[in-house]
Amino acid sequence: MTATPPRIAATLIMRNEARCIRRCLDSVRPHVDAMVVLDTGSTDGSVAIARACGAQVHHLDWPDDFAAARNHVLTLADADWHLVIDCDEWIVSGGEALRDWCAGPPRLGALCIRSSFDLPQHGGNALPSTRSWIARLLPRGVRYTGRIHEQPVSGLPVERIDLLLDHDGYEDAQAADKRDRNTPMLLAELRNDPQNPYLLYQLGKEAETARDYGRAADWYEQASARTPDGAPWTHGLLIRRLHCLGQSGASEQGIAIAGEQMPHWQESPDFFFVLGNLAMDRALAEPAHALTEWLPLAATAWERCLEIGERPELDGSVEGRGSHLAQHNLDVIRQQLALLSG
Known part of the structure; x- marks a missing residue:
């Protein structure tokens, strides 16, 4: 049968x-x-x-x-x-x-x-x-x-x-109404469970979607302190935190955290892509060290992205960071290095 x-x-x-x-x-x-x-x-x-x-x-x-x-x-x-x-x-x-x-x-x-x-x-x-x-x-x-x-x-x-x-619900045309609904609900949940790292992570994502990068970085910091080892959102949380630190003018802190985390994410193109972005931020903040330190670091990071390639199995990965997005950034920085060297 x-x-x-x-x-x-x-x-x-x-x-x-x-x-x-x-x-x-x-x-x-x-x-x-x-x-x-x-x-x-x-x-x-x-x-x-x-x-x-x-x-x-x-x-x-x-x-x-x-x-x-x-x-x-x-x-x-x-x-x-x-x-x-x-x-x-x-x-x-x-x-x-x-x-x-x-x-x-x-x-x-x-x-x-x-x-x-x-x-x-x-x-x-x-x-x-x-x-x-x-x-x-x-x-x-x-x-x-x-x-x-x-x-x-x-x-x-x-x-x-x-x-x-x-x-496509995170695109700007659809996201505004969700933010108005989601953030109050998340805060209400957090009052009942203030140590919940997943709620803190989601509050960071809501702030990031609204481009309130400083607030997002604060939420991500709290989530990072409470997230257990092996949590499925660990990769996405770190990448988003580093990105928001750079976007909020805290690239120096982002570089320090990236240095601590680098041994754990040698096969993440997203990690090295955001590290390259942070190095570019430092080049703008410290032009005296741009040519000798920060621009070469950015180039090395984006080269590593291409060596790793796309890793869609990593939760929170962004499509293109192991391929065309990294290549575009690398082409731009090589042009800048050539101009500065010349």
Whole structure:
């Protein structure tokens, strides 16, 4: 007798997502057995679009708690496996691997989510993007905790699956409303759990997205002091902290921290890319030492990025830092060194 294949459902929380809900559902539909949407008060046509795409749409007044909303839609879906996806995300590749993966034993599936973001004076046609590995493929019975930046609670192992989602919710056009919502919720959570390093890290990310780099660096410093060894966000936290120190005029402190951390991140192009940026900041701050110390350090750091290459498996990595972004910076600095030497 042939075993019945496991039933897979995509679950979403939605409110006023007419901009992107069709893109999300169209990308998911070929790979799941059901799409279950929990609407929390849309007024923009999102519900009609979702239904036209073939989704089941249920309604709930917003509980001011993301875990509660996630858990409600998981209960409604009641599938063997749940693909948890946000409306501003969509499957880019790897969807065809879902069924084989879900035929395996119970575990949490960590997906790669590639988030594009705006940068001041960013050139080129494509926006830079960070890559994060997040547990979003959950077997029946796993539930969430946390009012915001909620996490699945389970003793099951976490295994990566080669499934890539793109996400555009951090771009400026979409991010402002989220910041107004997220930061107060995070601060409320922090009052209940003031030593939680993940909440501190997320507060830093919110401040960084708002380009309040000094405040972000402060949050990241607090998170760094409390983050346990081996935490999955360790790499992203360090890189973001160094970046924000440079952006807030504290490049000297950033260089000192990078020196302490360098032995641990010899295979991270992101680490050496940001180190190169910090060295450039020091060159501007100390022009007398630029040619003999800081510009050569920057060049060496970006050369190391190219030697390492792209490392998408590192949580919080930025696409291009092991390739074209480092090469661009290296070309610019070589021109500057040639001019100064001549």
